[in-house]
Amino acid sequence: MLRKNYDMVCEQIARACEKAGREKQDAKLIAVSKTKPVFMLEELYAHGCRDFGENKVQELTEKYDVLPKDIRWHMIGHLQRNKVKYIVDKVYMIHSVDSLRLAEEISKEAIKKNVTVQILVEVNVAGEESKFGLTVDETAELVEGISKLPGIAVKGLMTIAPYVENAEENRQYFRKLKQLSVDIMRKNIDNVSMSVLSMGMSGDYIVATEEGATYVRVGTGIFGERDYSQKKDNV
Numbered sequence: 702m703l704r705k706n707y708d709m710v711c712e713q714i715a716r717a718c719e720k721a722g723r724e725k726q727d728a729k730l731i732a733v734s735k736t737k738p739v740f741m742l743e744e745l746y747a748h749g750c751r752d753f754g755e756n757k758v759q760e761l762t763e764k765y766d767v768l769p770k771d772i773r774w775h776m777i778g779h780l781q782r783n784k785v786k787y788i789v790d791k792v793y794m795i796h797s798v799d800s801l802r803l804a805e806e807i808s809k810e811a812i813k814k815n816v817t818v819q820i821l822v823e824v825n826v827a828g829e830e831s832k833f834g835l836t837v838d839e840t841a842e843l844v845e846g847i848s849k850l851p852g853i854a855v856k857g858l859m860t861i862a863p864y865v866e867n868a869e870e871n872r873q874y875f876r877k878l879k880q881l882s883v884d885i886m887r888k889n890i891d892n893v894s895m896s897v898l899s900m901g902m903s904g905d906y907i908v909a910t911e912e913g914a915t916y917v918r919v920g921t922g923i924f925g926e927r928d929y930s931q932k933k934d935n936v
């Protein structure tokens with residue numbers, strides 16, 4: 702079932718790329734495996750999936766420890782500064798950087814461990830109260846600030862669009878994030894590339910791909926609904 706879902710999502714992404722005149726390898730799928738048991742990740746790994754997304758530090762490191770080392774782990778959830786040290790040398794990319802203070806902590810720990818951490822700046826394009834992320838107007842300045850820190854490479858932008866019934870309602874926000882990344886790219890800031898756009902989830906990844914997503918983050922569409930009823934406190 703997982704493999705079938707995974708293949709179906711890949712196919713939809715390829716189709717959306719084609720529709721938008723993009724190369725299909727330009728939009729990649731991250732399997733969002735939060736709350737899901739290791740055996741499910743193993744099944745997808747055996748099927749060829751190498752990109753997994755987690756939103757809790759402890760869950761990410763536990764899975765990291767027991768799964769193959771060629772997996773690219775994407776930290777997609779809100780990250781507390783005191784947890785940064787546990788993941789800087791384990792993650793492929795941190796999608797959720799939303800302050801200079803967090804970036805400074807990532808930089809400090811990256812230098813200690815002698816790694817360069819790829820990060821995305823999280824933008825709250827729709828301006829939702831309940832969400833983390835910068836406003837569109839604040840983003841360029843933060844990118845510029847982070848670009849001066851050693852041990853960090855800014856690769857692009859990420860957004861979590863509102864939950865909507867009709868994915869078309871989110872097209873405006875994906876377009877806005879793409880435009881913002883183009884505007885920032887034009888500034889030619891040293892040490893900053895705007896090659897990555899992380900946007901689109903189960904409900905709206907097709908629209909996001911049409912609008913230029915280079916990563917879509919899909920959980921439910923691959924693994925089914927998440928069950929939080931037995932959630933342990935593992936933030």
Ligand SMILES: *Cc1c(COP(=O)(O)O)cnc(C)c1O
Pocket residue numbers: 733735756777778861902903904918919920921922
């Ligand atoms: C959980 C999560 C997703 C995946 O959501 P689905 O709707 O299950 O596809 C994507 N991005 C982030 C940041 C998430 O926390």
